[in-house]
Amino acid sequence: MAADQELKIVFTGPMGAGKTTAIRAISDLPPVSTEVINSDKETHAKSTTTVALDYGQLVLDGGTTVNLYGTPGQERFSFMWEILCRGALGVVLLIDASSETAMADFRTFIEYFRRIRYDQPFVIGVGRHLSQDGYHLEEYAKELSTHEIVAPLFEVDVRHREDVLLLVQTLLCVLEAQVVEASHAS
Amino acid sequence: MSSQPVFIVNRTGPRVALVDPAPNAGKHIATAMQLFDSMLWAFQGLTQLPWTKSAPLNADVIVVPQGFPEEQLMSWNADRKLVVEIVTVPTEPIPDLGQYVLTYPFKARQALELLLRLETRLTTPTDVAVVGRGQPQGNSPDHQRGKWEFVEILRTLNPSLSQKDWFVGQRNGESLFWLSGDGLTYLTAPSTAQAIRSGTIDLSDVVLVPAHGSKPNPILRARASIELRWFAGYYASEQLAPWLLSAMQYNLTRWPDFGAIRPAPSQIRIAAVLSIEPISLSQLVERSKSSLPEATRTLNALATCGALAVVESQSVAKRSPRKTSATPRKGFTRFFLEIRKHLGLGV
Numbered sequence: 001m002a003a004d005q006e007l008k009i010v011f012t013g014p015m016g017a018g019k020t021t022a023i024r025a026i027s028d029l030p031p032v033s034t035e036v037i038n039s040d041k042e043t044h045a046k047s048t049t050t051v052a053l054d055y056g057q058l059v060l061d062g063g064t065t066v067n068l069y070g071t072p073g074q075e076r077f078s079f080m081w082e083i084l085c086r087g088a089l090g091v092v093l094l095i096d097a098s099s100e101t102a103m104a105d106f107r108t109f110i111e112y113f114r115r116i117r118y119d120q121p122f123v124i125g126v127g128r129h130l131s132q133d134g135y136h137l138e139e140y141a142k143e144l145s146t147h148e149i150v151a152p153l154f155e156v157d158v159r160h161r162e163d164v165l166l167l168v169q170t171l172l173c174v175l176e177a178q179v180v181e182a183s184h185a186s
Numbered sequence: 187m188s189s190q191p192v193f194i195v196n197r198t199g200p201r202v203a204l205v206d207p208a209p210n211a212g213k214h215i216a217t218a219m220q221l222f223d224s225m226l227w228a229f230q231g232l233t234q235l236p237w238t239k240s241a242p243l244n245a246d247v248i249v250v251p252q253g254f255p256e257e258q259l260m261s262w263n264a265d266r267k268l269v270v271e272i273v274t275v276p277t278e279p280i281p282d283l284g285q286y287v288l289t290y291p292f293k294a295r296q297a298l299e300l301l302l303r304l305e306t307r308l309t310t311p312t313d314v315a316v317v318g319r320g321q322p323q324g325n326s327p328d329h330q331r332g333k334w335e336f337v338e339i340l341r342t343l344n345p346s347l348s349q350k351d352w353f354v355g356q357r358n359g360e361s362l363f364w365l366s367g368d369g370l371t372y373l374t375a376p377s378t379a380q381a382i383r384s385g386t387i388d389l390s391d392v393v394l395v396p397a398h399g400s401k402p403n404p405i406l407r408a409r410a411s412i413e414l415r416w417f418a419g420y421y422a423s424e425q426l427a428p429w430l431l432s433a434m435q436y437n438l439t440r441w442p443d444f445g446a447i448r449p450a451p452s453q454i455r456i457a458a459v460l461s462i463e464p465i466s467l468s469q470l471v472e473r474s475k476s477s478l479p480e481a482t483r484t485l486n487a488l489a490t491c492g493a494l495a496v497v498e499s500q501s502v503a504k505r506s507p508r509k510t511s512a513t514p515r516k517g518f519t520r521f522f523l524e525i526r527k528h529l530g531l532g533v
Contacts, residue, residue, distance in 0.1 A: 006512055026529060089511050089512065120511065137410070141440060145440065150441070151441065152444065153443065155410070155445035165529055165531060166444060172531075173458035174462075177458040177459045179518045180459070181462045181463060181473075
């Protein structure tokens, strides 16, 4: 068992999905963000955006450190996604359902991240959008089903810490179930 | 919401026989029988099991026109066949025959709901071993089935039906909630939602009444009906639902929206274990470190949400070991304890 393996959880998703907010909600330290003025206002109206990564940290009682990384949202930085996800305990994908490109973004990210490692614990949070018009998470569920992916898919609001914790708790439960299964198999 | 709560892999579907009406039975009854026949064909893929037509002798279900001789119906009933009578004049089913009645003109939805009810009945074991063993007298199979009536109604709702057709959920004449026809959204008062979530309201005798064009009060908040399904299934019984068997292996085919449900940590753990590999109830208790009642209730809730599939053990391919992520220096057991404590997550 290696003594210096990095433990990390990766938050990914398109620009404006709430990765920085989610990391801020649970990190022990104020997250370090490499944000710059957003020059791509056509894609998203936010004033700044992450160009390299966000970084937060959990320091557990026994001294173990878990790093929290937020990937840059733009697809042109996808080479970073793979680097960050390598060896991660799991990946949290966040989608802003109010974005016009939400479904296309969703498709891009699930295809990309399943390719990186199909059995990596993977949890999806879709920004809350239940309205009087009905419940639309079903469309995302159908898309997952089309890709034959069985992954947790929840409606969340990452501005609320308990919603981010629900995603992390689920990620840990999936990882734990995998570890237990591996111990039974061996 | 998925329209396929539980399916049985490799199971042969129900066989149905349609008995032609007598030549002098009248035009309406002949049309009604033809309509049902064509709907049977049109519903292929919408039902949970594949229906095939057969002769009455080999059929599980026999569909007869109104006025069919009662002695013959009783004989089929003695052979454990289910009988559906298609009528053009409303009539009462013959008592003790377990008979189903469909009144012409009927809507496609009514016919589909009938087929789904028949499927549930046909896949429900008659001996219900799990329920019967060591239960108090009031927990007979029939009593158990009564607890599941509302859940079975929910299972027949289909997202392909119209979102704009509303049903009112009523209990003892009191309106509790509005449910959209596609079964995805429901509207209710916050206090009722809280009662549903805490199990303080008994949903077993709730009936869904078509709203006939009426619209819900706009002050009611729309909620994801997965919440209603989950808690209806979770609180229905501490025994397995009639269509689940303790000896079978189940796995998760989709995750219900836990953002709407807000399950307990133990329930997330149970879902996670089911998502990894097909597993029986006793294995689930062991691997998820849950109590038997909690595992049973969660399995019931997942099934009510259409999130489970039955997998025959011989069809389960051995998975390759998972690729490793980084491993905590002090081992995973300690790591899970420490990170949950740190984040204030329940164990």
